[in-house]
Amino acid sequence: MANVTKSPASPLTTAEIAALALSLAHLGSGPQATAARLGLRHAFEQLHLDDEVVATTLATLTEPMPDAVADRARTIAAAITSRMVVRLHYRDVSGRITVREVDPVTCMVHRDHWYLVGMCRLRRGIRAFRFDRIIATEPTFVPARPHLATDFLPFQGKRAA
Template sequence: MANVIRHSLTAEEIAALALSLAHLGAGPQSVTARRGLRHAFEHLDLDDDVIAATLTTLTTPLPTDVARRARAVANAITARLVIRIQYHDAAGRMTVRDVEPVTCLVHGEFWYLVGWCRMRRSIRAFRFDRILAVEPTDLPARAHLPQRYLPFQRRSRASRPSAA
């Protein structure tokens, strides 16, 4: 058996791998890829409920319609294009938003699109199960560094904003 070199993955690498896996479906390639992702997480303390739920979500195929939306988002990230989404928020309001997609990630039981919302003029995380439609546009999106916008990260005290 070949030797495998193991190292920790960055949050950006995990997000990219997870998004790639999201729209692979349930075929043999995706089964092998998800098993590989599970191995990459072997060093984590799975006694943490959030990490355990996140790992389960990462390694479970998305429903076909959600995977199709994930593919459209991934294509827009790669092409650096704005997408128009129909979004149903937690309060039940439906909005149509133009979003500059930055990355996608999983936290706990949910997939999120992280992007610059042109309507709110700030970074937002949109739950994939609340995104009803994704429409690509020809509008260029500005370059955003994913590591600056990844929510749910554990940050050191030094990197947290100080209270005034």
């Protein structure tokens, strides 16, 4: 198989990396998923980022999610792609469980955790929901209001350094 290289003049954006990582995260641990995660790891290495936070984030991006979390991630990814509201059963840091309808915008990883970022209709504001605190997800047939990731996460519109 031939090696293909991408011009260094057009590195992946953080939004592109997040989309690739989310797609890979819920693939499981089959041979193609393993090879794809290795490719993502190589893409990060080309960025020459040497930082403990980045290393931890990279590990989170390139490790398979537990099966139950991966199932919920697939529902979230489908909601983002189809631009539909997703219903979350969410346990907050205090242990309280709420049901939230969210206009999903993007997913991100920070250190050890995946997050869904979106407009929470219950709280009427931008929220980040940790994947491991999402108990259940339900697709809806309600169209999500359009929101740009750049409006939620200023760094999403910038190219990786």
